[in-house]
Amino acid sequence: MENIVIQGGTPLKGSVEISGAKNAALPLLAAAILADEPVILHRIPHLNDISTMTNLLAWQGAEVTYDDQNCLHIDTRPANKPEAPYDMVKTMRASSLVLGPLLVRFGEAKVSLPGGCAIGARPIDMHLKGLEIMGAEIEVEHGMVIAKAPKGLHGGRIVFDMVTVTGTENLMMAATLAKGETVLENAAREPEVVNLADALRSMGAQIEGDGTACITIQGVDRLAGGDIYTISDRIEAATYLAAGLMTGGDVTVTNTDPHLLEAFLARVKEAGATVETGDDYIRCIANGRLQAVNIHTMPHPGFPTDIQAQFMAMMCVAEGTSLISETIFENRFMHVQELVRMGADIQLDGHTAAVKGVARLSGAPVMATDLRASASLVMAGVAAEGETVISRVYHIDRGYERIEEKMRSLGANIERHYVQK
Ligand code: EPZ
Numbered sequence: 001m002e003n004i005v006i007q008g009g010t011p012l013k014g015s016v017e018i019s020g021a022k023n024a025a026l027p028l029l030a031a032a033i034l035a036d037e038p039v040i041l042h043r044i045p046h047l048n049d050i051s052t053m054t055n056l057l058a059w060q061g062a063e064v065t066y067d068d069q070n071c072l073h074i075d076t077r078p079a080n081k082p083e084a085p086y087d088m089v090k091t092m093r094a095s096s097l098v099l100g101p102l103l104v105r106f107g108e109a110k111v112s113l114p115g116g117c118a119i120g121a122r123p124i125d126m127h128l129k130g131l132e133i134m135g136a137e138i139e140v141e142h143g144m145v146i147a148k149a150p151k152g153l154h155g156g157r158i159v160f161d162m163v164t165v166t167g168t169e170n171l172m173m174a175a176t177l178a179k180g181e182t183v184l185e186n187a188a189r190e191p192e193v194v195n196l197a198d199a200l201r202s203m204g205a206q207i208e209g210d211g212t213a214c215i216t217i218q219g220v221d222r223l224a225g226g227d228i229y230t231i232s233d234r235i236e237a238a239t240y241l242a243a244g245l246m247t248g249g250d251v252t253v254t255n256t257d258p259h260l261l262e263a264f265l266a267r268v269k270e271a272g273a274t275v276e277t278g279d280d281y282i283r284c285i286a287n288g289r290l291q292a293v294n295i296h297t298m299p300h301p302g303f304p305t306d307i308q309a310q311f312m313a314m315m316c317v318a319e320g321t322s323l324i325s326e327t328i329f330e331n332r333f334m335h336v337q338e339l340v341r342m343g344a345d346i347q348l349d350g351h352t353a354a355v356k357g358v359a360r361l362s363g364a365p366v367m368a369t370d371l372r373a374s375a376s377l378v379m380a381g382v383a384a385e386g387e388t389v390i391s392r393v394y395h396i397d398r399g400y401e402r403i404e405e406k407m408r409s410l411g412a413n414i415e416r417h418y419v420q421k
Contacts, residue, residue: 001420004390004404006381007413008363012244014410015252015281018237019045019401020230023306024192026094027169028199028228029053029074032062033101034176035203037225038075044230048398052092056084060102075225082106086143089114092398096124097166099145100174103136109147113140118370120329130158130171134178155180155219163188163299168215169196175217176205184215190300191231191260199228234260235306235372236400241284242307243379244410245273246314251410252283263303267293267311271318292320292357297328309335309376316344317383318357325352335373338366342380342388363388368395375400382412 020043030053032039044050054072058064061079066072082102089095093114102109114124128138128145133156137148155178158171168188173196175182187193189211197210203226206218237253238261244251245268258265258277265275265282271290276283292315297305305328315322316339326332333353336346341364345356363386368374374396381388390396393416396403404414 001391001418002393003417003419004378004381004393004396005415005417006363006378006388006390008361008381008384008386008388010382010411010413011247012249012251012382012407012410012412015254016240016406016409017254018232018256019043021045021192021195021233021235022047022049022399023165023235024195024230025050026053027097027166027173027192027196028230029057030097030101031173031196031199031203031228032057032074033076033079033098033105034173034200034223035076035225036222038073039203039225040227041072041074042227042229044072045233045401047401048394049092049094052088053095056088056095056098059088082109084111086112093117093122094166096127097170099127099147100131100170103131103147103149104153104174104177107149107152109145111145111147113143113145118334119332122329124167126160126162126164126167127170130167131174133158134171134174134182153178155182155217157183157185159185160187162186165190165193168193172197172207172210172215172217173200175219176200176207176223177221178219180219182217182219184217185213187213187215188299189213191234195231202226202228232256232260235304237261237282238264238307239310239375239379239400240406240410241268241282242310242314243382243407245271245284245286245290246317246379246383248286249410250283250285252281254281256280256282258282263301264307264311267295267303290314290318292318292322292355294323296325299328305329305332306372308332309372310379312336312346312353312355313339313376313379315355315357316346316361316380317359320357322355322357323352324355327351334369335376338369338373338377339380341366342384344380360385362386365389365391368392371395371399375403378403378407378414382407382414
């Protein structure tokens with residue numbers, strides 16, 4: 001097992017380079033299944049979730065190799081196992097993203113239902129309903145989704161009951177090789193959806209409307225390979241910017257795009273920080289103590305649920321009381337009790353947390369529970385007075401590349417310790 005040990009209290013200063021986005025890279029990897037030529041993926045982050053997906057593709061029979069420029073080469077032509085077994089999916093829900101591509105390419109797919117998740121039930125019923133509208137026969141038994149489309153998939157009009165990011169991505173990928181036109185209504189507008197659409201178009205897909213709530217796809221006969229580029233990880237960028245602000249620091253994130261974080265940056269300015277941006281960087285400077293600001297998570301372009309825990313950590317030391325409402329997931333406040341252990345004053349009422357700012361947090365032993373909650377504990381540890389020991393840090397490694405190294409480059413006193421089980 002591994003712990004992260006932090007001696008807090010140093011204001012973070014300096015700049016840190018942002019990696020490619022986990023939530024963009026995962027659907028791009030699944031899209032490789034659709035290509036009848038090799039694809040070369042650029043700026044793929046080195047994360048446990050990425051390894052889970054590349055291991056799955058290799059298990060299916062694809063050739064997966066990194067070159068000396070750190071680009072990932074994937075050739076799925078040899079793949080002949082349209083399956084995603086339980087022992088692979090259980091560690092990463094996003095493996096369900098291979099369902100649409102496998103089904104439309106092979107005419108069949110067997111993908112384990114993703115298990116539960118700390119932050120909520122996270123079913124994939126909308127993914128399955130959409131595939132049925134496109135002609136798939138779907139059965140669920142023994143925890144496996146068994147999908148068949150012996151005559152291939154055909155277009156259809158799919159209206160999502162609620163916005164689903166990977167649901168939009170799964171069905172958009174399936175539609176690229178379906179017969180005829182598919183319209184996705186109430187589609188997700190996240191930048192990662194647009195990144196995927198850009199990649200699919202570069203492979204020959206015909207897609208319009210990505211980035212809006214209505215995406216139209218005309219099916220084509222084949223998709224080529226080629227170079228595919230991953231956008232910057234906006235959630236990672238927001239994490240380091242918020243960490244800098246809650247320590248009273250001055251942090252710049254580079255190799256990123258300020259347009260990816262408009263809702264977050266608007267709230268940061270409202271909290272009294274100075275925000276400077278350029279084509280590929282964002283700088284946030286604390287001007288004394290931050291003011292409390294209310295947030296309400298929403299699908300893009302609203303405030304991202306994936307930044308909720310990090311923003312809450314920042315509000316724990318702000319002036320005043322911040323009301324934080326989580327509308328996307330039913331259980332995404334697992335970080336609250338851990339932050340309270342560190343001296344935060346947070347009252348929970350259903351999907352809303354009332355965060356009353358305190359002058360300082362105090363270091364304590366805490367436990368990571370899910371990816372973004374873990375990041376909020378690292379931030380709190382860096383800002384707190386004294387020592388913080390975070391256990392179960394494997395949650396962090398799913399979504400943050402070299403977090404200790406990047407935090408240390410900003411002046412944090414942070415180490416990873418290996419402890420006996
Ligand atoms: C994606 O998850 C992200 N993961 C999540 O990031 C992110 O929090 C989430 O979108 C919301 O932005 C990836 O992109 C790999 P949803 P996803 O389908 O697609 C319900 C992180 O921290 N729903 O948009 O699984 C669902 O339960 C992760 O990097 C259904 O009911 O989320 C949730 O309440 C965490 N039925 C809501 O919709 C369905 O068929 C939104 O979920 C699908 C979803």
